[in-house]
Amino acid sequence: MNLFEPFQFAFFRNGIIVAVLAGAICGLIGVYVVLRQMSYIGHGLSHSIFGGAAASAVLSVNFYLGAGLWGLLSALMIGRVARRGKIGSDAAIGVITTASFAMGLALSNLFGQAKRSIDAVLFGSILGVGGTDVLAVLGAGVLSVVVIYACYRHLLFATFDPEVANVSGVNVARMEALLMLMLAITILFTMKVMGVLLISAMLVTPAATARMMTNSFARMLTIAPIIGALCGFTGMLVSYHIDVSPGATIILMASTVFLGVFTVTGSRGRRNVAGLGHH
Amino acid sequence: MTSLDDRTDAAAITSPARALVEVDGVSHSYSGPLVLDHIHLSIDAGSFLGVIGPSGSGKTTLLRLILGSLSPTNGTVKREPNLRVAYVPQVETVNWNFPITVSEVVLMSRSPSMRRPWATASERRDVSEVLEQLGLDGLGNRHIRELSGGQQQRVFLARALHRKPDLLVLDEPTSGVDVRTRHEVVHLLTDLHRDGMAVVLTTHDINGLATHLPRIACVNRELIALGSPRDVLTPQVLERTYGAPMEVLEHGGLLLVTDSPLATS
Numbered sequence: 001m002n003l004f005e006p007f008q009f010a011f012f013r014n015g016i017i018v019a020v021l022a023g024a025i026c027g028l029i030g031v032y033v034v035l036r037q038m039s040y041i042g043h044g045l046s047h048s049i050f051g052g053a054a055a056s057a058v059l060s061v062n063f064y065l066g067a068g069l070w071g072l073l074s075a076l077m078i079g080r081v082a083r084r085g086k087i088g089s090d091a092a093i094g095v096i097t098t099a100s101f102a103m104g105l106a107l108s109n110l111f112g113q114a115k116r117s118i119d120a121v122l123f124g125s126i127l128g129v130g131g132t133d134v135l136a137v138l139g140a141g142v143l144s145v146v147v148i149y150a151c152y153r154h155l156l157f158a159t160f161d162p163e164v165a166n167v168s169g170v171n172v173a174r175m176e177a178l179l180m181l182m183l184a185i186t187i188l189f190t191m192k193v194m195g196v197l198l199i200s201a202m203l204v205t206p207a208a209t210a211r212m213m214t215n216s217f218a219r220m221l222t223i224a225p226i227i228g229a230l231c232g233f234t235g236m237l238v239s240y241h242i243d244v245s246p247g248a249t250i251i252l253m254a255s256t257v258f259l260g261v262f263t264v265t266g267s268r269g270r271r272n273v274a275g276l277g278h279h
Numbered sequence: 280m281t282s283l284d285d286r287t288d289a290a291a292i293t294s295p296a297r298a299l300v301e302v303d304g305v306s307h308s309y310s311g312p313l314v315l316d317h318i319h320l321s322i323d324a325g326s327f328l329g330v331i332g333p334s335g336s337g338k339t340t341l342l343r344l345i346l347g348s349l350s351p352t353n354g355t356v357k358r359e360p361n362l363r364v365a366y367v368p369q370v371e372t373v374n375w376n377f378p379i380t381v382s383e384v385v386l387m388s389r390s391p392s393m394r395r396p397w398a399t400a401s402e403r404r405d406v407s408e409v410l411e412q413l414g415l416d417g418l419g420n421r422h423i424r425e426l427s428g429g430q431q432q433r434v435f436l437a438r439a440l441h442r443k444p445d446l447l448v449l450d451e452p453t454s455g456v457d458v459r460t461r462h463e464v465v466h467l468l469t470d471l472h473r474d475g476m477a478v479v480l481t482t483h484d485i486n487g488l489a490t491h492l493p494r495i496a497c498v499n500r501e502l503i504a505l506g507s508p509r510d511v512l513t514p515q516v517l518e519r520t521y522g523a524p525m526e527v528l529e530h531g532g533l534l535l536v537t538d539s540p541l542a543t544s
Contacts, residue, residue, distance in 0.1 A: 035377065152396035157387045160377050167346045167366045168388055168442065215422035217378045218396070 006240040015129045015193065019232035019246060021137045022190035023202065023254075025144055027228025029186045030207035031221050032179055036159050040090060041180070043200035044097035046187045048074035050196040051100030053121040054107040064136060064188060071184050074100055101196075124195030124247030133192055140189040144182055148221070151178065156217060193232075195247030202228065205254040212258075212265045227257055296323035299362055299446050299477055300345050305354035307340055314340045316501045317354070322446065322479055327472045329489045330481045332498040333521050338481040341498060342366075342448055345479060365439035367449040370432055370456070375424045381434050382406050382419035388442045409437045413467065429460035436467060447471065449480040453488050461487050485512070490534045508534055 006012040033042050052070020056063050074096055081092040108119075120128050148155065157165035158175040166172045183203075191199050210224035235250030242249070302320040306313050315337040322328060322345065330338050343349040344356050346366055358364075365388065385406045386398055398406070410416050413433045418426065423434060432452065439447055452468070453461040465488060472478050482488045489495055495511045497503040497520040504511045504520075512534050517525040528535040 149396060153387065153389070156383075160374065160379060160384075160387070161368070163348060163372075164366050164368055164438075165387075166348050167364060211378060215378050215424075216380055217383060220378050 003237065003241075006237070011129060012236075012240060014131065014134050015246065016233060016236045017134050018129050018137045018190075018193050019236040019250060020229045021134075021141050021232070022193050023206070023228035023230070023232025023235075023250065024225040025137070025141050025186050025228070026190060026194070026199070026202040027206035027210070027224035027226070028144055028148065028221065029179075029182055030203040030205075030228070031210070031217075031224050032155065032159060033183065033203045034207040034211065036179070038179070038183065039200065039204050040093060042183055042187065042203045044078075044093040045071060045075070045184055046191060046196045046199045047101040048097040049100075049184075049187055049191065050121060051102075051104040051107075053191070053196070054104035057121070058107050058111045063192075067191075068184075068188050070100070071188060075180065075184065120195075121191060122196050123245040124191075124193050124198065124250075125245065129192060133189075136189050140185050143185065147178060147182060151175065155179070160217075193236075193246055194250065195245065198247040198251045201251045202231075202254060205251070205258050206231065209254070209258045209261050212261050227254070231257060296326070297359070298323055298357075299359050301355075301357040302341075302344065303355045303357065305344060305351040305356060307337070307344060307349065307352045313352075313500065315344070315498075318498075318502050320496065320502065320505070322477060324445070324477055325472070325475050326494065327468075327478045327492055328480075328494045328496060329492040330479070330496045330498055331483070331485060331489050331520070334483075336499040336520075338498055339450055342450055342479070342481060346448055359445075362446060363442060363444045364446045364448060365442040365444035367435045367439050367447070367452060369451045369454055370428075370435065371454065373423070373431075373435070375431075378422075380420050380422055381410070381415065381426070381437075384423060384434055385409060385419075385437045385441050388438045405441065409441050412440070413437050427460075428456050429463045432456060432460060432464055433467070436464075440471070444476065446477045446479065449478070451482060452480055453482060453484050458487075465491060485536045486534075490536070512536060 007016075033039055049067045049071040051074075052067035053063060055061070055070065056066025059066070077096050078089065078092045081087065081096065087095075119125075154165070154170045154175050155178075157168065157170050158172045162172045165175075186203070187199055190202075194202055206227040207220070207224045209227050210220045213223055214220050231250050231253040235253040236246050238244070238253070239246040239249040298321045300322040302318055302322075305315060305318045307315045318341065320341075330341060332338050340349065344351055346364060347356070347358065382398075382403075386402060389402060406419065407416070410419055413436060415430060415433055415437060418430065423431060426434065436452075447468075449468075452464050456464070461484070468478055468480070480488075490508045490512065493507060494505070495508055496505045497511055497516055499520050499522070504516045512527050514525060514527055517527070517536065523538070526537050528537065
């Protein structure tokens, strides 16, 4: 078996570029997702976007346009329902995003011809990745790096201590909106390879692994994208050779790395990762 | 412990007090009953004010109104233009598992206009200076969880001081700390006040902290009393503030406030 045989195919070369970039972006944004306890929002947003992706496939509308608008609409609805105050934002996310996901499934059942592209959105695919997707993910990656570079101190302050950040002149609401926007863009532009059902794991696992390896925020921000990119690369290779959807193999790679680091770092790593989400 | 009353406040003697923050007829509610009702308070340059009151009395809300992180429902809070305020939250609210070193915490408070992720040479020098000032030199690369209770409290003081504030606001700075740490914190605040910094803090610790301050505000939804500990810490005022009888004793020239359970029987 020639390990690098798939590189002769253009679709695979596109796919692996997207997977490496997607892994790195998910790792990068995942640091904020994990430390701000936004995992459930990421999970919900990806499910919500699935409804838009399914509708786009059925109506033959551009995937990024349809799914993106749908995601934006869902986020606005979540905000509106949560502001009513009767139910918490977690319940609002649960209601709206699962309704959107159910609509995607219904469309999938009703319109059989769209089933293949809907399956690809659910579980990830390397076959449908073209030059436009490479450019889109590259753009999302550049945007994420530029935003994090430009707003590094504000994002860090707003993430660690929002109340004091606000008093110290940081526009915390703007930083939160920026993070939500980056999260939505990351999900939208990487879900073709990762798949809706598994992308939230990629937003959490590399960042949680990096947390076990370091006590420095700056180093965590460097380690998590490297882990994500490596898992994207190896996961795609394994996906091709064993003919399993890339979302699954990439996440399995990330889970294996997590388990390895969890074992090697011992009680220190376990304490760090157990502390995520607990003050 | 020395009373702050004994210390010379040079700024107060040589020039009339300049109001940094004026709280004028302020009321506040969180979409329910009033948490604070018609509060008048002035925080002058170089002053040192302690706010006492039971849990839920509106102390932290008052701090947030002074800081500007809350807008009053009624009344106005006027802050001096370009006033530099620094805030030290309760240590219980800090996420000790956050991956962050002592230097990274202190660096956070730099001017929001700074864009570069990494610290410049002058910033590193400033951080070293403030850490040294607070006895934290050599600990810059340590994770915040690896420090003692007193050191942890001083890290957040260092972050506040790194802003070079005109007004330092602290929420329960001695809550959950041991006696030694409490002494360290009180001495630090005493030194900062002596150097001319205005300080406002809330506390539940009447004997360990409030009796040593020059001015105390007793708050329970409304401002019940404002003045020096000798003027304010009377059984009548304390009962109105805490809703329970309390005794005030004097020991070695210092006031001592105790619960008075027998008075209820």
